[in-house]
Amino acid sequence: MPSIFSYQSAEVDWCEGNFERSTVIAEYYNTISNVSFFVLSPALLYLNRQYRQHRALPMYVVSCLLFCVGIFSMYFHMTLSYVGQLLDELSILWTLAVAYSFWYPRVYFPRFIKTRKHFFWLSGITTVISTLMSFIKPAFNAYVLNCIAFHLLIILTYRKSQTLSTEPHFSVMVLWWVLAISSWISDRWLCGLWQAINFPYFHSFWHVLIAMSLLYCCPLVIYFDVCYEMPSFKPKLEYWPSDSWPIVVPYVTLEEPHKQC
Numbered sequence: 038m039p040s041i042f043s044y045q046s047a048e049v050d051w052c053e054g055n056f057e058r059s060t061v062i063a064e065y066y067n068t069i070s071n072v073s074f075f076v077l078s079p080a081l082l083y084l085n086r087q088y089r090q091h092r093a094l095p096m097y098v099v100s101c102l103l104f105c106v107g108i109f110s111m112y113f114h115m116t117l118s119y120v121g122q123l124l125d126e127l128s129i130l131w132t133l134a135v136a137y138s139f140w141y142p143r144v145y146f147p148r149f150i151k152t153r154k155h156f157f158w159l160s161g162i163t164t165v166i167s168t169l170m171s172f173i174k175p176a177f178n179a180y181v182l183n184c185i186a187f188h189l190l191i192i193l194t195y196r197k198s199q200t201l202s203t204e205p206h207f208s209v210m211v212l213w214w215v216l217a218i219s220s221w222i223s224d225r226w227l228c229g230l231w232q233a234i235n236f237p238y239f240h241s242f243w244h245v246l247i248a249m250s251l252l253y254c255c256p257l258v259i260y261f262d263v264c265y266e267m268p269s270f271k272p273k274l275e276y277w278p279s280d281s282w283p284i285v286v287p288y289v290t291l292e293e294p295h296k297q298c
């Protein structure tokens with residue numbers, strides 16, 4: 038019986054051929070494309086440094102977890118092991134749980150939850166139970182995670198409809214997310230077709246595209262947090278290196294005077 042650490046012991050195998058470019062890395066492009074997460078987390082911390090000064094704990098914890106997502110995803114695609122798959126999925130689950138605990142809007146708390154501390158406990162208990170359940174059918178976990186991402190998108194859509202000033206930024210985030218999820222589904226469901234045309238690389242595109250959508254999603258979460266939870270500041274979306282460049286990285290700065298959200 039193979040060990041849970043052994044190569045190819047995972048329930049899923051992505052479309053890219055195994056060991057085609059290396060004898061130690063099972064899926065070469067799926068492994069190296071996770072570098073996107075190693076760029077994403079320091080970029081978030083550096084660009085949103087003004088906000089980080091006021092919300093140090095959430096920013097450091099989420100950035101560290103995103104870095105861990107990159108490490109575990111690399112390990113998974115390198116080995117295609119059962120442990121790798123669970124580490125990959127559980128790191129995503131815990132990152133989402135921590136982000137929800139810190140930033141989920143108070144107005145959408147269930148009726149029986151009165152404070153963020155109570156919400157923290159609710160998220161913690163739900164996540165521990167989900168972690169235990171994730172061992173039942175690991176291949177199913179990814180679909181649940183994508184449903185949580187869709188829920189996050191709905192929450193952000195409600196928030197955006199209340200503060201129209203984020204309009205183009207929001208649309209660009211949705212565009213990156215649609216491209217990302219289309220790549221993930223293509224790789225999962227249409228692998229035969231991509232292998233027939235000798236282009237089975239859509240899962241590595243997913244890694245880059247979901248990191249791009251997170252580059253837009255995180256400043257949006259920060260923007261709404263400043264609007265609703267930090268009344269003495271006014272958030273402003275800025276773009277690095279400059280507004281006029283074709284590809285930009287958004288971030289949030291804080292202005293002190295009156296609030297207009």
Ligand SMILES: CCCCCCCC/C=C\CCCCCCCC(=O)N[C@@H](CO)[C@H](O)/C=C/CCCCCCCCCCCCC
Nearest residue numbers: 110129132133136179182183186189190214250254255258
């Ligand atoms: C101020 C900060 C707020 C941040 C909130 C966002 C928290 C995001 C949490 C996790 C993101 C990680 C996603 C990358 C996964 C890459 C690893 C991977 O490819 N895993 C696959 C197997 O290799 C696995 O099948 C993937 C399963 C699906 C995961 C779904 C993740 C959803 C991420 C949410 C992104 C939001 C984008 C914006 C649109 C609403």
Ligand SMILES: [Ca+2]
Nearest residue numbers: 050051052053
């Ligand atoms: Ca494969």
Ligand SMILES: [Zn+2]
Nearest residue numbers: 067110240244
């Ligand atoms: Zn992956």
